[in-house]
Amino acid sequence: MNEARTIDVGEGAAIPSRSDWGLFNAWTISITGAVGAILYLYFFQSTPYKRIAHYVADGIIITFQVTIMSILCACCIGLVVGLGRVSKNKAVNLAASTYVEVIRGIPLLVQLFYIYYALGRLLNVHDLTAAVIAMSVCYGAYMGEVFRAGITSIDKGQTEAARSLGFNTKQTMFLVILPQAWHTILPPVGNEFIALLKDTSLVSILAVSDLLRRGREISSESFLYFETYTLVALIYLVITLILSKGVSIMEARLSHYARQ
Amino acid sequence: MKSLIKSLLFVAACAVLALGVVGCGEKKEEKKAEAPAAAPAAPAGPKTIIFASDAAYPPMQYVNDQKEIVGFEVDVIKAAAEKAGFKAEFKNVAWDGIFAGLAAGKYDAISSSVSITDERKASMDFSDPIMSIEQMLVVGVKEKATDLAGLKGKSIGAQIGTTSYLVIKDVKGFKAIKTYDEVGLAMEDLVKGSIQAVVADSPVAVDYTTKKHADKIKIAATLKSDKVENIGIAVKKGNKEVLDLVNKGLAAIKADGTFDKIKEEHKMK
Numbered sequence: 304m305n306e307a308r309t310i311d312v313g314e315g316a317a318i319p320s321r322s323d324w325g326l327f328n329a330w331t332i333s334i335t336g337a338v339g340a341i342l343y344l345y346f347f348q349s350t351p352y353k354r355i356a357h358y359v360a361d362g363i364i365i366t367f368q369v370t371i372m373s374i375l376c377a378c379c380i381g382l383v384v385g386l387g388r389v390s391k392n393k394a395v396n397l398a399a400s401t402y403v404e405v406i407r408g409i410p411l412l413v414q415l416f417y418i419y420y421a422l423g424r425l426l427n428v429h430d431l432t433a434a435v436i437a438m439s440v441c442y443g444a445y446m447g448e449v450f451r452a453g454i455t456s457i458d459k460g461q462t463e464a465a466r467s468l469g470f471n472t473k474q475t476m477f478l479v480i481l482p483q484a485w486h487t488i489l490p491p492v493g494n495e496f497i498a499l500l501k502d503t504s505l506v507s508i509l510a511v512s513d514l515l516r517r518g519r520e521i522s523s524e525s526f527l528y529f530e531t532y533t534l535v536a537l538i539y540l541v542i543t544l545i546l547s548k549g550v551s552i553m554e555a556r557l558s559h560y561a562r563q
Numbered sequence: 564m565k566s567l568i569k570s571l572l573f574v575a576a577c578a579v580l581a582l583g584v585v586g587c588g589e590k591k592e593e594k595k596a597e598a599p600a601a602a603p604a605a606p607a608g609p610k611t612i613i614f615a616s617d618a619a620y621p622p623m624q625y626v627n628d629q630k631e632i633v634g635f636e637v638d639v640i641k642a643a644a645e646k647a648g649f650k651a652e653f654k655n656v657a658w659d660g661i662f663a664g665l666a667a668g669k670y671d672a673i674s675s676s677v678s679i680t681d682e683r684k685a686s687m688d689f690s691d692p693i694m695s696i697e698q699m700l701v702v703g704v705k706e707k708a709t710d711l712a713g714l715k716g717k718s719i720g721a722q723i724g725t726t727s728y729l730v731i732k733d734v735k736g737f738k739a740i741k742t743y744d745e746v747g748l749a750m751e752d753l754v755k756g757s758i759q760a761v762v763a764d765s766p767v768a769v770d771y772t773t774k775k776h777a778d779k780i781k782i783a784a785t786l787k788s789d790k791v792e793n794i795g796i797a798v799k800k801g802n803k804e805v806l807d808l809v810n811k812g813l814a815a816i817k818a819d820g821t822f823d824k825i826k827e828e829h830k831m832k
Contacts (some may be wrong), residue, residue, distance in 0.1 A: 430741075510742060510743050510752070512718065512742075519724075519823075520740055523660070524724055526686050528663045
């Protein structure tokens with residue numbers, strides 16, 4: 304029954320299978336390879352790589368900042384949109400659905416330009432703020448769909464039972480449906496989290512000094528294109544792999560609780 | 564159900580692969596057919612040199628309403644091409660990575676107001692200088708600072724990988740040093756107030772402060788340097804054939820006054 308409930312939304316990195324803890328799975332090979340390569344380049348090829356690594360280091364922090372702030376805002380927007388999408392109130396439902404349709408129909412890159420340069424004329428937002436707004440607005444729409452899917456995956460009998468026991472609609476949603484929906488929602492949210500982290504590389508076009516922008520700065524100045532982008536790619540890969548492991552552990556835990 | 568989907572996917576994948584193979588095959592055949600026809604024609608016509616240009620750099624090179632790459636340097640190269648007997652073709656390439664493309668042989672030369680620096684000379688060859696430029700500090704009209712030191716604690720920007728960025732890169736005391744993909748985006752941020760100053764090449768600084776945003780930004784100062792900064796055409800290291808043609812053309816237009824005429828047309832100092 305739990306298997307049937309699992310929904311898979313988003314384009315996050317492939318989550319390692321729960322049953323596959325062997326030494327030779329894709330995840331172990333990738334992380335060993337990536338970390339090994341970074342350490343090798345840093346310590347044994349240190350002439351260009353040490354310089355690059357030190358230069359891009361503060362970019363990693365910015366990337367994390369954008370990711371974490373965006374995911375928090377996107378979760379809030381997603382919850383509201385998800386509830387709106389299942390709402391019986393026609394106006395609320397229409398508003399939420401329109402939001403999802405409009406936002407999902409505009410590429411993230413265009414949204415970033417739009418918020419920073421087009422709307423920037425009206426309200427002067429800081430580059431980091433603009434990046435977070437654009438990322439959360441975009442991912443809020445995707446997250447809303449995840450929430451909606453999670454909520455509708457709960458059997459209708461639960462609502463009927465709660466309602467017949469005297470819960471009002473609000474109580475039914477927050478005390479009965481959502482606590483159960485969490486189990487279904489969390490893994491795809493984790494996936495969205497990974498996808499969002501990778502998409503933060505797009506904010507470098509707003510001159511936000513994230514990992515990619517720092518890499519571009521040093522490569523365009525030192526002409527070490529190969530070395531720089533190798534290192535930047537490896538850093539992104541390691542971060543994503545660690546996150547995907549986190550998501551898979553979380554997923555395993557949740558299904559463990561669900562089974563009990 | 565699952566196996567049905569799987570087999571469908573397999574069929575689809577096979578179809579894609581087959582199409583790809585057929586497509587590649589066709590292309591190869593086309594190339595083969597073209598090659599013998601093109602080879603004898605090549606020595607007859609003038610040599611075509613492909614110039615990469617970051618056409619977001621008015622007035623030096625930019626894209627006009629007709630989607631053509633135009634500008635001062637474009638006109639200079641076209642005039643030089645006429646004199647030296649080669650055909651100049653321009654390709655719009657983003658600045659960030661324009662040198663990597665030259666090294667990879669994607670085009671023959673870069674005509675994009677490239678400043679001749681010792682660092683760049685190490686990885687590419689340069690033509691004779693076209694003209695000299697200076698670095699200028701552009702600020703909002705209300706700003707009172709007239710040098711970099713007066714802008715301490717404020718944010719400053721420049722285009723990524725340019726000599727303008729090198730000027731501010733190691734200056735301490737700024738709140739933030741930001742790099743932009745295009746100089747126009749830096750100017751946009753300056754007009755918006757996200758940053759308080761931009762460093763840019765003198766022709767570009769003059770263009771933006773006199774045309775586009777004349778009422779909002781101004782030139783605060785010319786940043787003095789002990790070295791003369793020249794711009795030239797960059798070619799892949801060792802590409803003497805292209806370099807000689809370009810140099811021949813440049814020398815010819817400078818000698819007969821065409822260069823000065825183009826300068827006048829574009830109102831360059």
